[in-house]
Every structure is written in C-alpha cells, then in structure tokens.
Amino acid sequence: xxxxxRHNSFRLDSYWMPFTANRQFKAxxxxxxxxxxxxYTSDDNRQILDGTAGLWCVNxxxxxxxxAEAVGRQLSTMDYAPSFQxxxxxAFEFAERLAxxxxxxxSADLDHVFFTGSGSESVDTALKMAIAYxxxxxxxxxxxxxxxxRGYHGVGFGGVTVGGIxxxxxxxxxxxxxxxxxxxxxxxxxxxxxxxxxxxxxxxDDLERLVALHGAETIAAVIVEPVAGSTGVLIPPKGYLERxxxxxxxxxxxxxxxxxxxxxxxxxxxxxxxxxxxxxxxxTTAKGLTNGAIPMGAVFASRKVHDALMQGPESQIExxxxxxxxxxxxxxxxxxxxxxxxxxxxxxxxxxxxxxYWHEAIHTLKGLPNVIDIRTIGLIAGIELESxxxxxxxxxxxxxxxxxxxxxxxxxxxxxxxxxxxxxxxKPQIDAIIETLSDALKRVA
Numbered sequence: 249x250x251x252x253x254r255h256n257s258f259r260l261d262s263y264w265m266p267f268t269a270n271r272q273f274k275a276x277x278x279x280x281x282x283x284x285x286x287x288y289t290s291d292d293n294r295q296i297l298d299g300t301a302g303l304w305c306v307n308x309x310x311x312x313x314x315x316a317e318a319v320g321r322q323l324s325t326m327d328y329a330p331s332f333q334x335x336x337x338x339a340f341e342f343a344e345r346l347a348x349x350x351x352x353x354x355s356a357d358l359d360h361v362f363f364t365g366s367g368s369e370s371v372d373t374a375l376k377m378a379i380a381y382x383x384x385x386x387x388x389x390x391x392x393x394x395x396x397x398r399g400y401h402g403v404g405f406g407g408v409t410v411g412g413i414x415x416x417x418x419x420x421x422x423x424x425x426x427x428x429x430x431x432x433x434x435x436x437x438x439x440x441x442x443x444x445x446x447x448x449x450x451x452x453d454d455l456e457r458l459v460a461l462h463g464a465e466t467i468a469a470v471i472v473e474p475v476a477g478s479t480g481v482l483i484p485p486k487g488y489l490e491r492x493x494x495x496x497x498x499x500x501x502x503x504x505x506x507x508x509x510x511x512x513x514x515x516x517x518x519x520x521x522x523x524x525x526x527x528x529x530x531x532t533t534a535k536g537l538t539n540g541a542i543p544m545g546a547v548f549a550s551r552k553v554h555d556a557l558m559q560g561p562e563s564q565i566e567x568x569x570x571x572x573x574x575x576x577x578x579x580x581x582x583x584x585x586x587x588x589x590x591x592x593x594x595x596x597x598x599x600x601x602x603x604x605y606w607h608e609a610i611h612t613l614k615g616l617p618n619v620i621d622i623r624t625i626g627l628i629a630g631i632e633l634e635s636x637x638x639x640x641x642x643x644x645x646x647x648x649x650x651x652x653x654x655x656x657x658x659x660x661x662x663x664x665x666x667x668x669x670x671x672x673x674x675k676p677q678i679d680a681i682i683e684t685l686s687d688a689l690k691r692v693a
Contacts, residue, residue, distance in 0.1 A: 260274045260277060261274065278290070278649075278652055279291040280296065281293075283298070283306075283310035283311055284309075284310050284311035285309050285310060285311065285672070286298055286309055286310075286669070286670055286672065286673060286674075286677055287310070288310070288657065294655060295655055296652065296655055296656065296657050297655055297656045297657065297677060297680055297681065297684075298310070298657050298669060298670060299651075299656055299657050299658045299659075299667050299668075299669050299681050299685075300657055300658060300659045300666070300667065300668055300669065301540075301668050301669055301670045301671075302540050303535070303540075303659075304477060304508075304509045304514070304535050304536075304668050305534075305535035305536055305539070305540035306539055306540040306670055307512055307513055307514070307535075307536040307539060307590075307595060307670060307671045308539045308586065308589045308590065308593070308595055308670065308671065308672060309670040309671075309672040310670070312539060312541070312585070312586075312589060314585045314588065314589060315538070315539060315541045315582050315585040315586060315589070316541070317585075318581040318582060318584065318585035319541065319542060319578050319581050319582050319585075321581065322338065322577050322578050322580075322581035323578055325577075326577055327577065327578065328576065328577060328578075329577055330572075331363075331570065331574045331575045332570060335575075336575070336577055338577050338580040338581060338584070339363065339575035339577070339580050341580070341584065342361075342363075342575075342580040342583050342584050343361040343363070343575075345584060345587050346361050346546060346548070346583075346587070347359040347360070347361060349518055349587070349596070350548055351505075351507070351511075351518070351519035351520075351521035351522060351527075351531045351548055352519070352521040352522060352527045353522070356521065356527045356550070357550050357551040357552070358521070358527070358528075358530075358531055358548040358549065358550050359548070359551065360548070360549040360550075360551065360553075360554040361546050361547070361548060361549075362377075362546065362547045362549060362574070363544065363545070363546050363574045363575040363576075363579075363580075364534070364544070364545035364546065364547065364571055364574060365543055365544060365545060365571050365573045365574070365576070365579075366402070366534055366543055366544075366545050367402050367506075367508035367532065367533075367534035367535060367545050368401075368402025368403050368404045368407050368545075369402075369404065369534075369545050369571060370402075370508065370532035370533060370534055370545035370546065370547050371401040371402045371404065371406060371407040371410075371471070371506060371508075371532050372402070372404040372405075372406040372407060373532075373545075373547050373569060374469075374471070374504050374530045374531075374532050374547050374549075375393055375406045375407075375410065375469065375471070375504070376406070376567075376569050377530060377547065377549060377553055377557075377567065377569075378393070378468045378469035378502045378504065378529075378530065378553075379391055379393075379468045379469075380557060380567055381468075381502065381552075381553045381556050381557065382468045382502075384556045384557050384559065385556050387465070387468075387500065389465050389466055390465060390466060390467055390468040390500075390501075391425065391466065391468055392425045392426065392427065392462055392466045392467045392468060393406070393409065393410050393423065393425070393426045393467075393468060393469055393471070394410070394426065394427055394428065394429060394455065394458060394467060394469070394470040394471070394501075395409070395410030395411055395412055395426065395427075395428050395429070395470075395471055395472075396412055396428055396429040396430075396431060396471075396472050396473075396476075397412040397428050397429065397430055397431040398412045398413065398431040398433065398476055398479040398480075398482060399411050399412040399413075399428075399431075399471075399472060399473055399476055399479070399506075400412075400413055400416075400473070400476065400477070400478035400479055401471060401473075401506050401532075402508070403416065405420070405421075405422070405423060406423060408420055408422060409422040409423040409426045410426055410428075410471050412428050412431065412479075413478070413479060425462075425466070427458050427461075427462065429451070429452075429454045429455060429458070429470070429472075430451055430454045431476075431479075431482060432448050432451050432482055432483075432484055432485055432488060433480075433482050434447060434448050434485075435620070435621050435632070438485070439620075439621045440611065440614055440621060440622050441483070441623060441624075442607045442611065442624050442625075443483070443607075443624070443625055444483055444484060444485060444486045444625070445483060445485045445486070446485065446486060447485055448484075448485030448488060449485050449486060449487030449488045449490075449491055450491075451485070451488060452487075452488050452489075452491035452492040452495060453491070453495070455470060455492060455495045455496070455501075456495060459495075459499050459501075464499035464500060464501065467499070467501050468501070468502060469501060469502040469503070469504050469529075469530075470492065470496055470501055470502070470503055470504065471504040471505075471506055472489075472492065472503075472504075472505065472506065473505070473506045473507075473509065473510070474489060474505050474506075474507065474510050474520035474521075474523075474524060474526075475509070475510050475515070475520065475625060475626075475628065477509035477510075477628070477666065477668070478509075478661060478666075479661060479664075480623075480630050480632065480661050480662065480664035480666060481623045481624075481625075481628055481629065481630025481664070481666055482623070482630075483623055483625050484524070489524050489526040490524075490525075490526055492526075493526050493527070493528070502528075502529040502530065502553070503528040503529055503530075504528055504529065504530045504531070504532065505520060505521060505528040505530070505531050505532070506532045507519055507520055507521070507531050507532060507533050508532055508533060508534045508535050508545070509535065509668075510523075510626075511531070511533040511534075511535070511536055511537070512533070512535070512536030512537065512590065512596065513536065513590065513595050513596040513597065513598065513599055513671050514536070514599065514626050514627060514628060514668065514671075515599060515625060515626030515627075515628070516597055516598070516599035516600030516601075516603055516626045516627070517596070517597060517600070518596040518597070519531065523626070529549075529550045529552065529553055530547060530548065530549055530550065530553060531547065531548040532545070532547055533545060533546050533547070533548065534546070536586075537583055537586070538579055538582040538583045538586050539582070539586040539589070541582045541586070542576070542578055542579040542582040542583075543573075543579065544573075544576065544579035544580075544582070544583060593672070595671045595672070598671050598672075599626045599627035599671055600626075602627065602673070602675070602678075603626060603627065605675055605678060606624065606627055606629070606678055607624045609678050609679065609681075609682050610622060610624050610629040610631070610667070610682070611624065612682060612686075613631055613682065613685065613686060613689065616686060616689045616690065617689060617690060617693035618633045618634040618643060618689070618692075618693060619631060619632070619633060619634075619689065620632050620633065620634050627668065627669065627671060627673070628666070628667065628668050629665075629666070629667040629668075630664055630665070630666055630667075631664065631665040631667075631685075632663065632664045632665075633647070633663040633664070633665070633689075634663070635662075635663045640662060640663060641660075641662050641663055643663055643692055644660040644661075644662065644663040644664060644665055645660055646692040647660070647665060647685070647688045647689060647692045648660045648665075650688040650691055650692060651684055651685060651688045654684050654687070654688065655684065656680070656681060656684040656685065656688075658685065665685070667681065669681070
C-alpha cells in the first residue's frame with residue numbers, strides 16, 4: 249500500500265475526487281485557493297485566468313460580494329426549513345422571479361418552477377415529470393425515455409440512462425426501455441463553423457425511426473442538450489431542433505431541453521429556448537442559477553405539464569417527488585442575488601455583444617498543430633485535436649496541464665478542449681486565453 253500523500257499541512261488520500269484520475273492527480277496536485285472576478289489564485293499564489301467559468305457555472309465571475317452577503321443574511325435569519333408540506337417566503341419569491349424570465353418568455357408558458365439541488369437532480373425530476381404527465385392524461389403506456397448519443401445529463405440513474413457517454417454507462421445498469429438518437433457531430437461536412445452548422449437537420453428524423461421501432465404509444469419524452477457541452481461543444485445544425493419539436497408534437501412525445509449549461513446567458517440570450525426560438529415542454533437548469541455559489545437546480549415546467557397533474561382531491565400530493573434541499577433558503581438567497589446581478593449588468597445578453605470578437609479570436613487557432621476542428625457559439629468554444637496513436641485524450645490533457653502551469657484554466661473531454669469563460673470577460677482576457685492556449689498547442693504537438 250502506498251504511503252499517505254501529503255500537500256503542505258494536510259493529506260490528499262482521504263478525499264475521493266469526482267471525475268478525476270485520483271492517483272495521477274495526487275502525484276502532482278493542482279489546487280485552487282482563492283477566486284475573484286475572472287481569476288483563481290492557486291495555493292502557490294499564482295494567478296489563473298478562468299477560461300471555463302468554474303464548471304460552466306460562474307457566469308457573473310468569482311467573489312461576488314452581493315451573493316455572499318445575501319447568503320450570510322439568510323443563514324443568520326433562517327439556515328434551513330423543510331419544503332415538504334411546509335414553505336418559506338424566499339423560495340416562493342425566487343420562483344416568481346424565475347418565472348418572470350422563464351425560457352421563451354410569457355408565450356412559452358414555462359412558468360412553473362420545481363427546485364432541486366443540482367443539474368443531475370433536475371434531469372431526473374424532469375424525466376419523472378414527463379412519465380407522470382403521460383400517465384395523468386391517460387397515456388400510462390408511455391414510459392420509454394429517449395436521449396441522444398454523446399449527450400450528458402448528469403449522473404443520476406435517469407441521467408445516465410438517457411445520456412450518451414460510454415464511460416458514464418459502462419459500469420452501471422440503466423433504466424429499462426430507453427433508446428438514443430444519433431448525435432449531430434459531422435466534422436466532414438461541418439468543420440470550423442461559427443454558430444450553427446448548415447448540414448444535419450435531417451438527423452432529427454432519427455426520432456421517426458425510434459417511433460417506428462418502439463411505437464409512439466411507448467415513448468414519454470425526448471431529452472437533448474440544445475448545445476451539448478460536456479462531450480465537446482456539439483452545436484445543433486440549422487433546423488434540427490425545429491424538426492425535433494415537430495416530430496414530438498406529431499407523436500404526442502414531450503420534449504425536454506437540458507439547459508444546465510446553456511441557461512442564464514451562455515449563448516447571448518437568457519436561455520437556449522430564446523436563442524433558437526424552439527419551445528420544449530420542460531427545461532432543466534442549475535449551474536448559473538446561483539452563479540455556482542450554492543448548489544441548486546430548477547426545472548421549468550410548462551403549464552400543460554403542471555396543470556395535467558393538478559387533478560384529483562386537493563389534499564392529494566400531485567407529484568410524489570422532491571429533495572431535502574429543494575428550495576433551500578440559502579440557495580434561494582444566492583439565486584435572487586445572482587438574478588439581480590444578471591439584470592443590473594446585462595449579463596443574460598452580454599455574450600451576444602462580445603460573441604463576434606470571441607469567435608474570430610478562437611478561430612485564429614485554425615492551422616496550429618493537430619487542430620482538426622473548431623466550433624463556436626455564444627461564449628462557448630470547442631477545439632478538437634487529433635488524437636495520438638494509442639493514447640486518446642493524452643494530447644488535450646497535456647495541453648490542459650500546460651495551460652494551468654502558464655496561468656489558464658481550460659476544460660478537456662477526450663481530445664476536445666472546451667472554453668466557456670465568465671460572461672464578464674473583456675477582450676484583453678480573450679487575447680490572453682488565445683495566446684496561452686496557442687503556445688500550449690505548439691508545445692504538446
């Protein structure tokens with residue numbers, strides 16, 4: 249057995265880290281100690297430019313005093329209150345504020361909010377809502393869930409089932425009956441695209457194949473990320489989401505958008521629903537909901553879904569579902585403060601203002617060693633690298649380590665580099681990202 253690993257005054261071996269090669273990390277740890285604005289500070293006092301908004305979540309930048317003070321006030325007033333058969337005012341206030349900016353605006357009717365503790369919980373909640381809805385309208389045979397290859401919907405058993413990442417599914421059993429659409433990534437026809445690619449709307453017709461295979465009467469819902477983030481920034485082709493919506497309508501299937509990443513300004517609109525103009529029946533959110541300050545998620549449900557369940561005796565629980573931390577007071581306080589920052593600083597649309605500069609800057613990386621594709625939309629970028637023979641993922645990982653050592657935090661998935669900086673980023677910081685990443689790509693060539 250290896251001796252316990254130490255770093256300064258504490259041991260590293262007790263913490264079993266998520267989505268991390270623990271032994272590799274603990275042999276050469278990267279520790280972040282402080283954060284403010286666009287920057288982290290490492291434990292050895294180096295400034296690290298945040299090119300990923302933490303994990304796609306710190307949209308308003310780090311160290312926002314307004315959020316910390318709001319949480320502090322709430323903890324001093326009431327640290328926790330149950331949400332089962334009880335309530336507290338701040339949860340209703342936060343839900344009302346969210347409903348006022350709900351995806352798609354007033355005409356979309358996505359104005360009923362169910363609070364969760366994370367994106368994974370939001371996904372499992374939406375999937376259960378979809379099945380419950382179908383049962384409530386007399387379609388109890390509709391229990392099948394359809395996801396998409398290369399989709400990521402968290403790590404609950406429901407999310408893993410509809411997700412399409414092999415390593416997330418390999419070891420764990422899934423819910424029975426689920427199936428998957430083909431993914432939309434087509435580098436042959438859509439390489440080096442800014443915004444939505446031209447080719448691939450017909451891939452939505454894959455849902456018709458699954459309807460023919462399983463029968464529409466068995467399918468409750470389809471869930472997709474409008475822009476797939478965790479599998480490498482896969483952007484929907486023009487017309488794809490519209491076509492998917494139409495097929496769902498034709499067969500009585502609910503459509504769920506997973507906006508855990510795209511929600512709260514990432515694309516230059518409040519939600520992807522607004523950006524693409526396609527309205528689903530349920531929208532899952534988390535991350536930017538509280539600027540990453542307190543764990544929290546929320547599901548926006550359409551009136552159609554909500555009202556279908558508001559039947560039967562008034563004393564009856566309509567949806568047997570919920571979490572201990574649904575509508576947690578401190579999380580609601582963080583969320584309200586976050587919404588105020590978004591409104592005051594115009595952050596829900598700021599990405600649209602800087603999008604052109606961002607796209608042009610990112611695409612200057614074309615032609616560097618091993619760069620085989622670049623994809624950009626809103627304030628997101630995916631840079632795909634050619635894999636090393638026999639060592640997939642190693643080139644991007646080396647670039648990740650190199651960038652960190654030079655003062656830049658990026659995210660990698662396989663051999664794809666993903667960038668999603670805080671929405672407060674300025675042009676000189678974009679330039680710094682490009683310079684550091686460009687040098688790293690040359691060094692790992």
